Amino acid sequence: xxxxxxxxxxxxxxxxxxxxxxxxxxxxxxxxDQRHGVRVVYNTGATGHQAHLDDTIPYGTIIEDID
Numbered sequence: 001x002x003x004x005x006x007x008x009x010x011x012x013x014x015x016x017x018x019x020x021x022x023x024x025x026x027x028x029x030x031x032x033d034q035r036h037g038v039r040v041v042y043n044t045g046a047t048g049h050q051a052h053l054d055d056t057i058p059y060g061t062i063i064e065d066i067d
């Protein structure tokens with residue numbers, strides 16, 4: 001079982017279930033490879049939150065942006 005770093009666990013603890021459901025798979029992917037951080041983007045349109053690995057962000061770090 002992949003263990004999420006404390007920073008990812010703390011981030012998830014502060015989010016509502018919709019965001020957790022969207023972001024958690026990407027956090028798991030990041031924890032599996034331990035090479036890249038995660039960028040979480042809130043799109044003010046219909047799509048809501050999106051998350052992706054970002055090779056410019058250190059592993060264990062989450063950056064939030066607004067699109």
